Structures are given as C-alpha cells and as structure tokens.
Amino acid sequence: MLLAKQQPPDAIPAGLAIGVVETQGAVGALEAAKQGLDAAGVDLSGFMGAGGGLMAACFQGSVSDVRAAVKAAETACRPITKVYGTTVIPAPNPGLHRSFSRNYRDGFDLTSRAVGVLETMGFVALLEATDAALDTADVAAGHWLAIGSGYNSISYSGDVAAVRAAMSAAEAVAKSRERFVDSIIIPAPHAATAAVCGAAQ
Structure with missing residues (x-):
C-alpha cells in the first residue's frame, strides 16, 4: 500500500x-x-x-x-x-524502482521463462534482496506484494540459471537480516500463476 x-x-x-x-x-x-x-x-x-x-x-x-x-x-x-x-x-539497480512502483504493470512471459518467488518479513529485507538479485543476474523483477501480517513477496523471471543465481543472492541477503520466510523456483510455470507471482494483471 x-x-x-x-x-x-x-x-x-x-x-x-x-x-x-x-x-x-x-x-x-x-x-x-x-x-x-x-x-x-x-x-x-x-x-x-x-x-x-x-x-x-x-x-x-x-x-x-x-x-x-x-x-x-x-x-x-x-x-x-x-x-x-x-x-x-548507495547505487540502486535501475530496475529496483520499477518493481516497487504501484504503476508498474509490465509483467512476465511466464510461458517461456522460469520464475522465482522470494518471501520476507517486512519491506527493508525485500528491497535489499531485490537489489542484490537484479545486480547478480539477468532477471526481471515483478511487482512487489504486501500480502498481510508483515509478509512481503516479489518474483524474478528469466532463464533457469539466471533465476537460480538471483534467488541465491536474494535469499542470502534476507537470511543475513533474519527476515527470510520462504522461496520457490518454478522452471516452467503455468501462465495462470502470474497473479500469485506478482506479475501484471
């Protein structure tokens, strides 16, 4: 919000x-x-x-x-x-702001790309984790979701190797802050999962 x-x-x-x-x-x-x-x-x-x-x-x-x-x-x-x-x-990734803007609605091509979803407690950990993910690999970040009770999630899309690398970097940041909740990587997601993954509606 x-x-x-x-x-x-x-x-x-x-x-x-x-x-x-x-x-x-x-x-x-x-x-x-x-x-x-x-x-x-x-x-x-x-x-x-x-x-x-x-x-x-x-x-x-x-x-x-x-x-x-x-x-x-x-x-x-x-x-x-x-x-x-x-x-x-100090030097935020250029893609960082897009993912946390309420007007961002680009979405993913989930029929041809892997997707990873990171879930944290609180906003700060997710912001730092996403900056690390975008700096680490050639992925796109989806729209940030605050899903209630302090749980926040965001998704990253790209080829499988890039998503794995991005997720590894993001998880490391979230865990270092003791705010990591869970994560998942879906190598070949169904298009119907777009809403859950935080892609554009």
Whole structure:
C-alpha cells in the first residue's frame, strides 16, 4: 500500500542513493520522515505499508545525505517505537524502482521463462534482496506484494540459471537480516500463476 505519491518508473536519477526506515506503525514512520528531512537535504519519495502494522519512510538523495537522514530518523524513532529495519542503498539497480512502483504493470512471459518467488518479513529485507538479485543476474523483477501480517513477496523471471543465481543472492541477503520466510523456483510455470507471482494483471 502506497501512502504518498510515487514517482513513475525509472524516476530516480543516476547517482542518487535510496534509504528506508521501517517502523511499527504510521506514527513512527511519520516521525522518521520528519527527522530525516530535518537532518539532511533529502527528498521523501513515499511511505510503503508492508502489512502487519509495518510502515516504511523512503528517502532519496546523495549518499551522504541519505545516510545522515536514515541515522537521524532511526535515532529519533528508537525511543518511541520499534524500528523494524533500516537500509541505505548507495547505487540502486535501475530496475529496483520499477518493481516497487504501484504503476508498474509490465509483467512476465511466464510461458517461456522460469520464475522465482522470494518471501520476507517486512519491506527493508525485500528491497535489499531485490537489489542484490537484479545486480547478480539477468532477471526481471515483478511487482512487489504486501500480502498481510508483515509478509512481503516479489518474483524474478528469466532463464533457469539466471533465476537460480538471483534467488541465491536474494535469499542470502534476507537470511543475513533474519527476515527470510520462504522461496520457490518454478522452471516452467503455468501462465495462470502470474497473479500469485506478482506479475501484471
């Protein structure tokens, strides 16, 4: 669920970092946004609802400004709410923003490509995992789904070897954050699985 206006796909200019502070509840995310904006010259690109009461404030700007904003937001929020996760991605993969935009509807050709699905708890782990997957192999990422109770999923499509490599990288990131839930690779998926895999409707 997107609570603020999302930029269109590919809207993050080259050279800008992204940062996220994920908290329990909207109040914490609003406080994170205020503190981050006060601390550094960043833009607030939106709020992402990850389900289960989790809410993420998302920043973009120079690497140094984003780091300062995330640090200030986390420091301010810890006394008042649970900080579920933070991240700064200095050089996000160009495909990352498309997958997390509510307007992204490109979809997959599931009749000729393998698909892998990653499931995590919370938004931050999924964002980091997807950046790693896209950097690791020639795959396309499908649309992000927040499916309730904090569970988040995303799918990757490509040839079988590429999907396996992408999934391995994504799982490693999610497990390092102790937010990995489950994953599956389907070498030859049926087209009817598109909705479950998060492809375009």
